[in-house]
Amino acid sequence: KTFAAAMVLATIIVVYCEAADSTFSPRILTENGDITVTLDTGKDFVISRAGQPDLAASDLATQQMLASLNSTLTQLVASTVQQLRTEQSQLNASFVAREAVLLNQVATLNASLQLAHQANQQLQVRLSQLNMSQVQTTADVAALNISSMAQHQSLMSLKQQVGWLNASQQTTATALNTVNATLSHDDETLAMWLQDINSTQLTTAARLELVNASLARQQPLNVSEVNAIVASSPLFSPVVLADYGRDFRVPPAPGWSYVTNTGPVSDVTSYRSMISSGSRYQYDSNFPSQNLSFGHVSLNANGGHPGAALSAGVYVYALAGYSVPEAGVYTIDGTILGTDSRDGCSNGVELVLIAHGTVLQSLVVNTSYIVGRGGGLFPFHLSVGPLLPQDTVYVGVGSNGPASCDSFQLDFTVAAFLVSSPYPLVESLASTAFGHNRLNNAEDDLQLQVTAVASAVQALEVATNCADGSTPAKAVVSCAAVRNCRPGAFSGNYYVLVSLSVKQVYCDLESDNGIGWMLVGVARFANRGLAGWNDEGDLNINSAGSLTDHWHYSSATLNTVAVSGQYKAACFESSNNYVRYWTGVQTYRWGGNPTQTASCSYDTYAGTGACYATSWSSSGHWGLVSGNNEVVTLITAHTGNNWACGGSQAPGGEGYTGRGGTSNLRLWAR
Numbered sequence: 001k002t003f004a005a006a007m008v009l010a011t012i013i014v015v016y017c018e019a020a021d022s023t024f025s026p027r028i029l030t031e032n033g034d035i036t037v038t039l040d041t042g043k044d045f046v047i048s049r050a051g052q053p054d055l056a057a058s059d060l061a062t063q064q065m066l067a068s069l070n071s072t073l074t075q076l077v078a079s080t081v082q083q084l085r086t087e088q089s090q091l092n093a094s095f096v097a098r099e100a101v102l103l104n105q106v107a108t109l110n111a112s113l114q115l116a117h118q119a120n121q122q123l124q125v126r127l128s129q130l131n132m133s134q135v136q137t138t139a140d141v142a143a144l145n146i147s148s149m150a151q152h153q154s155l156m157s158l159k160q161q162v163g164w165l166n167a168s169q170q171t172t173a174t175a176l177n178t179v180n181a182t183l184s185h186d187d188e189t190l191a192m193w194l195q196d197i198n199s200t201q202l203t204t205a206a207r208l209e210l211v212n213a214s215l216a217r218q219q220p221l222n223v224s225e226v227n228a229i230v231a232s233s234p235l236f237s238p239v240v241l242a243d244y245g246r247d248f249r250v251p252p253a254p255g256w257s258y259v260t261n262t263g264p265v266s267d268v269t270s271y272r273s274m275i276s277s278g279s280r281y282q283y284d285s286n287f288p289s290q291n292l293s294f295g296h297v298s299l300n301a302n303g304g305h306p307g308a309a310l311s312a313g314v315y316v317y318a319l320a321g322y323s324v325p326e327a328g329v330y331t332i333d334g335t336i337l338g339t340d341s342r343d344g345c346s347n348g349v350e351l352v353l354i355a356h357g358t359v360l361q362s363l364v365v366n367t368s369y370i371v372g373r374g375g376g377l378f379p380f381h382l383s384v385g386p387l388l389p390q391d392t393v394y395v396g397v398g399s400n401g402p403a404s405c406d407s408f409q410l411d412f413t414v415a416a417f418l419v420s421s422p423y424p425l426v427e428s429l430a431s432t433a434f435g436h437n438r439l440n441n442a443e444d445d446l447q448l449q450v451t452a453v454a455s456a457v458q459a460l461e462v463a464t465n466c467a468d469g470s471t472p473a474k475a476v477v478s479c480a481a482v483r484n485c486r487p488g489a490f491s492g493n494y495y496v497l498v499s500l501s502v503k504q505v506y507c508d509l510e511s512d513n514g515i516g517w518m519l520v521g522v523a524r525f526a527n528r529g530l531a532g533w534n535d536e537g538d539l540n541i542n543s544a545g546s547l548t549d550h551w552h553y554s555s556a557t558l559n560t561v562a563v564s565g566q567y568k569a570a571c572f573e574s575s576n577n578y579v580r581y582w583t584g585v586q587t588y589r590w591g592g593n594p595t596q597t598a599s600c601s602y603d604t605y606a607g608t609g610a611c612y613a614t615s616w617s618s619s620g621h622w623g624l625v626s627g628n629n630e631v632v633t634l635i636t637a638h639t640g641n642n643w644a645c646g647g648s649q650a651p652g653g654e655g656y657t658g659r660g661g662t663s664n665l666r667l668w669a670r
Helices: 002-007 009-018 060-175 177-182 187-198 200-217 223-232 424-431 436-464 479-485 555-561
Strands: 027-032 035-039 045-049 238-243 256-261 271-273 275-277 280-282 298-300 303-305 309-311 318-323 328-337 349-355 358-365 378-387 392-399 408-417 492-498 501-508 517-523 567-571 579-582 600-602 611-613 621-626 634-638 642-645 665-669
Touching: 256 392, 298 318, 328 349, 328 392, 349 378, 358 378, 378 392, 392 408, 479 492, 479 501, 492 555, 517 555, 567 621, 567 634, 579 621, 600 621, 611 621, 634 665
Parallel strands: none
Antiparallel strands: 027 035, 035 045, 238 408, 256 271, 256 318, 275 280, 280 298, 298 303, 303 408, 318 392, 328 378, 328 408, 349 358, 349 392, 492 501, 501 517, 517 665, 567 579, 567 665, 579 600, 600 611, 621 634, 634 642
């Protein structure tokens, strides 16, 4: 019975809750076989069995159970109804509050929609304005394209005019060839020529003094007598034509040579040129040489070192030769400083003067009494005598025995008493039999020479007024144009017209047969990776023209300067001192690859050397590329503000930042 009641408990609760309504009628709640459960109008439960209408009345236990059940259910139903009504009230309140919130959110959304509508209207207006602006921009771009084409045509016209100007200067240079052939090409020699003309009468008087001396003796003057008159007469003034320390350079300055002997020093046919290495000349490609018992034979701007004996009595000398440009009576004046013999390592050095294939003078300079301990430089004066144009005079230093401690300091000048121009006139007076007819002819020759020199000076005045880059007013259009006016000009700073403005630039006028290269950038390893090298604009422009600072011109300037599309890069003070040449470069870029570059770069200007590819497929190889592998490559601009003189596998581990080496380079254009 209890089980039957429990089974219908849930149904009873639901029905009882419904019975809470005021209108209620009895109903059968459930039937289970012959058992029926009924809820009467008094909301009491009645259980009956078929054939027994009131099971509860006849079963006291059942009646008690039902009474207890009715009481429990009544309480439960009442409690549940009250709880449900409370929850309903709370839900109603929550619904009202939520409804208020939702209404507020709806109001906010409506306001936002209104603002969005207004913003949309404004965007529509702005879009219309942008469409109109785009139309105007398209028109402006078209106008700029037209302007750019006009500027390009103007630039091409300017380049054409530059070409005409170069051709015009070349024509002018051709017209001055006769003058240039008779003039030395440095400023001191030009000054000497002007001095000659200004002192024509004095020079003539000096020549006549030689003639008068010959007349008085009624026989020709010998060389010693000519030298004596020239040295003692105030009418003759020496002119310094060359200076060892000032003129020393690699490659040699005009007129100079640096040699050593392979036989007796008096045998000039045994002389051979020394090898240049950096800032000195040395015996061979190794220093010290492995082919000598003491192979430190060398010359530099301050002095040098002789070598040991080749054989018995035959020592290796370091010799500086100068081929004179003018006829005259020559002298050598200078100073020498050797090693102190009291150090127990040297017994002095030998200073020799050689001309006409003969050792004219030899001095053993043992400076033990003047060097170091209160001493100083040893001065010397060497008389050479008459020389004709292109005669060579040599000043050499050899060891006076052991050579291991014979390093020396040396400086000297080559001066001439220019008693004739050309000198053979005086030579003929000194070697020809005396006669009044010869004297008259000599006077006529002098007058002709004075006239010729005057004409040369007039032509010189025209030549010195041409554009040579020496001042801003004489700015040239390129480094190559400097030598159109001054064919013998040396490398240095000149004023050049660059991008329609005058700049002072450094010009290389000596390498590659003096074709004229302009320095456009220098990369120093200490600045690797620093911002600016890959920028297309100028970098450290205040250092422009310096051979040692870190700088470069803008790519726009390079593209203006390199009219011929030629570039040269030279690594220096690097593990790999490569030199490479490029041609056909139309557009240079510091931060990208150039356009229209020849497929080969070379290690010679003439293009006869090895071919190095000018492109490397890997990214970041910018500027100019020569060689596409890690052994031989030279790159002027590499990603990360770098460059390279040899890749990671080159000798010495040379490469850009992070790969060792030093990688210093100079970039030239023409």
